[in-house]
Amino acid sequence: MCTAANYLTKCHYFGRNFDYEISYNERVTITPRNYPLIFRDTEDIENHYGIIGIAAGIDEYPLYYDACNEKGLAMGGLNFPDYCDYKPLDKSKVNIASFEIIPYILSQAKTISDAERLLENLNISDEKFSAQLPPSPLHWIISDRNASIVVEVVEEGLDIYDNPVGVLTNNPPFDKQLFNLNNYMALSNRTPENTFGGNLDLATYSRGMGSIGLPGDVSSQSRFVKAAFVKENSVSGDSEKESVSQFFHILASVEQQKGCTLVEEPDKFEYTIYSDCYNTDKGILYYKTYDGPQTSVNIHDEDLETNQLINFELVD
């Protein structure tokens, strides 16, 4: 499971919990402006915006899980099993394999409107990266400081949703996640009144009773509601320290502790392998692994005019 979120103070913050049971040697990867982006079925892009993100440390290709470009556009891929339905190549469209979509969008788009224009004629194809790495069933959240969208390929085709909550988890499809929030509209950060009905003498006995009913389990639909509630009620100072700290607290509200989600007997557990937070205005990536300290990498500290990927092992 995974959860992605946005947060706006003086700067815009975007990031995610990466929850899974296996790791592909994740690392921080910076794609500098002149690294040639080779696409399988459409024209290569030789020069482009610089991108920073977390990628699989598998090959000399930026296999991003989530990333942000130097113009402040950010994107993350989250699991979307059962519903995801990539299509075969379609000659009438621009064909981009699912593993290429983050570099394809972030190399060229500055804003959500730019991204939407690129998506208009896109076919997200079922082409595999390699025999060992078939396509992963993902959906994507794309955000700039003003807006957020969700991109899903389902049986009927490509869906692009406005994301007014700025949160994404996993199944079901985004429109259903959003609709489900209606069930929680009575939740509040305030002390509730007794509206039970009748003449029962009911009283509050604890702070926080306005949020009774807020899901606390780690299923994808529950995490969506919990992260949305925490994010919508979030208050912090607007300094970098306070904003990043608050952002990590939003993600912490839906993190998965080792041991709570058994995915395979006897002891394979899904847990929050890393959490990250991009200051999209400044090109800074903050992250922490399950056992590691908070660490940061600033895209502008690196030479973005080179043509080789720049990789940093995660500090664990």
Ligand SMILES: C[C@H](CCC(=O)NCCS(=O)(=O)O)[C@H]1CC[C@H]2[C@@H]3[C@H](O)C[C@@H]4C[C@H](O)CC[C@]4(C)[C@H]3C[C@H](O)[C@]12C
């Ligand atoms: C599994 C990851 C998403 C985490 C997540 O949402 N977990 C929830 C699980 S569940 O819903 O609760 O079952 C996704 C996010 C990014 C994915 C990776 C990236 O897309 C990069 C490559 C793409 C290749 O096609 C496959 C390997 C891969 C290295 C992917 C493996 C895996 O599917 C990743 C790591």
